[in-house]
Amino acid sequence: MEASRGLEIEKKYDVDAGAVVPDLGQAAGVARTGAPHTDLLEAVYFDTPNHALAARRITLRRRTGGKDAGWHLKLPPRGDQAAGEGPQQRTELHAPLGRPDAVPDALLTHLLAYLRGAVPVPVVRLDTRRTTYPLYGDDGVHLADLADDHVTAERLAGRGNDTRQEWREWELELVHGKPGLFGPVEELLLAAGAKPAGHASKLARALGPGTKAGKRAAGDAAADTPGTTAPALLAGKRAPAAAVVTVYVAQQVDAILAGDSAVRLEEPEAVHNMRSATRRIRSVLAAYAKLYRAAPVRKLRTELKWLGQLLGQPRDAEVLRAQLRGQLGALQSADGVETATAKVEQRTDADYDAAYRLLQEALGTERYFRLLDTLEEFRDNPPVRADSVAPGRRAAAKAVDKAAKRLQRSRKAAKRARRGREQELALHRVRKDAKRLRHVAESAVLVHGKRAGKVAKAAHRQQKVLGQHQDAVVARDLLAAIAAEYGEPATAGIYAELLSLQEERMAAAQAAYRKAWKKSRDLFSRGVL
Numbered sequence: 001m002e003a004s005r006g007l008e009i010e011k012k013y014d015v016d017a018g019a020v021v022p023d024l025g026q027a028a029g030v031a032r033t034g035a036p037h038t039d040l041l042e043a044v045y046f047d048t049p050n051h052a053l054a055a056r057r058i059t060l061r062r063r064t065g066g067k068d069a070g071w072h073l074k075l076p077p078r079g080d081q082a083a084g085e086g087p088q089q090r091t092e093l094h095a096p097l098g099r100p101d102a103v104p105d106a107l108l109t110h111l112l113a114y115l116r117g118a119v120p121v122p123v124v125r126l127d128t129r130r131t132t133y134p135l136y137g138d139d140g141v142h143l144a145d146l147a148d149d150h151v152t153a154e155r156l157a158g159r160g161n162d163t164r165q166e167w168r169e170w171e172l173e174l175v176h177g178k179p180g181l182f183g184p185v186e187e188l189l190l191a192a193g194a195k196p197a198g199h200a201s202k203l204a205r206a207l208g209p210g211t212k213a214g215k216r217a218a219g220d221a222a223a224d225t226p227g228t229t230a231p232a233l234l235a236g237k238r239a240p241a242a243a244v245v246t247v248y249v250a251q252q253v254d255a256i257l258a259g260d261s262a263v264r265l266e267e268p269e270a271v272h273n274m275r276s277a278t279r280r281i282r283s284v285l286a287a288y289a290k291l292y293r294a295a296p297v298r299k300l301r302t303e304l305k306w307l308g309q310l311l312g313q314p315r316d317a318e319v320l321r322a323q324l325r326g327q328l329g330a331l332q333s334a335d336g337v338e339t340a341t342a343k344v345e346q347r348t349d350a351d352y353d354a355a356y357r358l359l360q361e362a363l364g365t366e367r368y369f370r371l372l373d374t375l376e377e378f379r380d381n382p383p384v385r386a387d388s389v390a391p392g393r394r395a396a397a398k399a400v401d402k403a404a405k406r407l408q409r410s411r412k413a414a415k416r417a418r419r420g421r422e423q424e425l426a427l428h429r430v431r432k433d434a435k436r437l438r439h440v441a442e443s444a445v446l447v448h449g450k451r452a453g454k455v456a457k458a459a460h461r462q463q464k465v466l467g468q469h470q471d472a473v474v475a476r477d478l479l480a481a482i483a484a485e486y487g488e489p490a491t492a493g494i495y496a497e498l499l500s501l502q503e504e505r506m507a508a509a510q511a512a513y514r515k516a517w518k519k520s521r522d523l524f525s526r527g528v529l
Contacts, residue, residue: 003093003106008074010173011087011182012197017168019193021148024135027184029177030143034134039066041128044156045203046103046120054123056114059203060107062100066130071095073107074201075258087174087182113260116369124206127152135177135185143177144185146170153206165206170194241395242384245288248443250379252277257372263311264363266356271318275311278304281375283439287399291390296383303371310362313355320475321348327498334497336490343486347478396444397529400455403437404528407459411517424473427510431466434459441528448529455528458520465516469509476502 025033043063047053053060057076063069073093095104103111103120111120133146148170155163172185199205255277262270282304285297328341362368410433414426441456476499483495 003073003095003104003110006092006094008090008092008173009087009179010171011186012199012201013170013172013186013189013194014197015168015170015192015194019168021131021133021146021170022188022192024133024146024185024188027135027181027188029137029181029184030135031138032136034136036131036133036148038129038131041065041126041130043126043128044100044122045124045126045206047123048115048118048120049123051123051207052114052116052118053111053120054203054207057200058111058114059201060103060111060120061203062097064097068094070097071104071107073110075110087179109264110261112264112363113257113372116372117366122156124203125154125156126202126206128202134175135181137177141177142175143181144172144174146172146185146189149202151202153202155206155208167205169197169202240388241288241390241392242291242382242388244392244396244443244446245284245291246379246382247446248284249281249375252280253375253379256375260363264360271311271315271359275308275315278308278311279435280439280442282308283436284399284443286436287403287440287443288395291384291388291395293383293385296378300374300378303367303374307362307368307371310359314352314359316474317348317352317355319471320478321345321352323471323475324348324479324498327501328494331494331497334494336488336492336494339488340491340494340498343482343491344479347482393447396440396447396452399440400437400444400448400452400528403433403440404455404524407433407437407462408524424469424506427466427513428470428473430513431463431470434463434466438463444529451529455523458516458523461516462513462520465509465512469506469513472502472505472509476506 023033024030041063042065043061045059045061047060059072059074062071071094073095075091075093093107093110095106098104129150131148133148134142135144135146137143148168150168151166153165153167170189172182172189174181256274259270259274259277263274282301285292285301285304289297324344325341328337328344331337407430410426410430414423414430417423417426438456438459441452441459444452445456479495479498479502483492483499
């Protein structure tokens with residue numbers, strides 16, 4: 001069964017036991033407060049013994065009582081929002097109660113990249129007496145809920161003398177209201193004795209601030225990974241070069257982890273997005289290699305290449321299948337098109353299914369999980385060489401210039417290449433080098449701004465049109481193989497027409513590439529940044 005999905009936008013407040021809930025109908029934008037109702041909730045939180053989920057600000061619980069009984073999975077906020085002091089936005093997934101000791105597969109799929117082979121077990125139980133005050137607008141719209149929670153928490157793993165805690169908190173969560181509602185309501189709450197919560201979740205408080213997981217779950221800035229706070233790392237013009245890489249790599253690591261479940265569920269564009277993130281990391285590691293100790297970077301790039309190849313096979317098969325389906329669809333009235341379509345779809349479907357099966361198997365291996373460990377370790381503790389002290393702006397400019405020169409060399413080699421397979425391979429190399437320049441320039445945007453952005457866009461234009469050229473080359477080779485294997489006279493004309501179309505697409509892509517190069521020639525003819 002598929003999990004239901006929602007967006008939770010809330011803000012928490014610590015409050016003393018004797019505080020009185022104010023009349024929130026006095027807040028600007030709130031017309032009235034509805035009748036309060038009380039629920040008794042019991043929630044059991046699941047995690048690994050070393051709190052791998054809590055350390056990443058992920059909450060998994062099974063709750064009984066109240067209107068939303070069931071399994072709940074809350075995924076962490078991403079980017080700058082994760083480090084902010086405003087309302088927290090988190091994706092929340094729900095599944096029915098089911099068995100109390102078995103996490104539903106619909107939720108477990110989203111956790112495999114974080115569990116990495118570990119089995120989640122009960123770690124905390126919370127008993128909450130919750131009184132909910134609904135807030136309504138002039139038009140009767142249910143804007144938000146204020147929950148007045150009296151909480152008793154007990155740690156179930158790592159028992160000691162302080163496993164039981166009690167506290168009270170207020171939680172303001174939007175229903176159909178806008179984030180601007182938080183300000184007026186907060187004024188009344190603070191006046192009643194509340195103060196912004198010192199924890200991001202009840203689980204964080206139950207785990208305790210002394211644990212690393214508790215700090216991470218609470219959003220403690222000191223416990224956050226370096227890659228999550230780009231402004232702090234890149235403040236000032238003298239930010240170190242390694243900080244540029246750390247911030248960029250952290251963004252891609254987030255994309256890989258977030259995209260893992262989407263790939264497992266075969267969501268549209270999921271493989272493409274995850275593959276792009278792996279390529280981006282490989283590109284910047286190659287471009288900034290001198291900043292780091294050689295062995296860790298070499299190992300990481302090797303493992304990323306392995307993952308990228310696994311992602312590339314189903315993605316390439318997917319693109320080829322869609323491309324040929326469209327071309328065959330345009331020939332609907334031609335004789336033999338149904339037979340040709342069946343043969344092409346049989347081959348492309350088989351290639352896609354086989355590649356995706358291999359990818360799914362790889363995502364459950366120890367090798368993949370260790371790669372995720374290595375990526376997070378690189379992000380959190382980069383293996384920077386002791387003598388790597390170059391300012392980020394200078395190092396980024398040098399890396400972009402080097403990548404641009406590499407692209408110019410491959411362009412000249414392609415011009416000298418003989419027509420046919422030699423030229424096709426040379427243009428494929430140009431495409432790869434354009435892609436590397438694009439990624440390196442993207443990293444430089446963090447310190448060079450719009451100028452680096454222009455370089456990235458120019459490189460992307462070249463990469464895109466040469467990608468169309470490569471797609472046509474691959475389609476041509478596959479069609480030739482199918483035509484040779486299934487040489488029915490009725491389909492010969494269809495394959496000949498499709499093969500001719502690929503040659504036309506290749507020629508058009510080459511013309512578009514020359515145009516894109518001329519457009520960016522001045523940009524690349526001197527020091528790029």
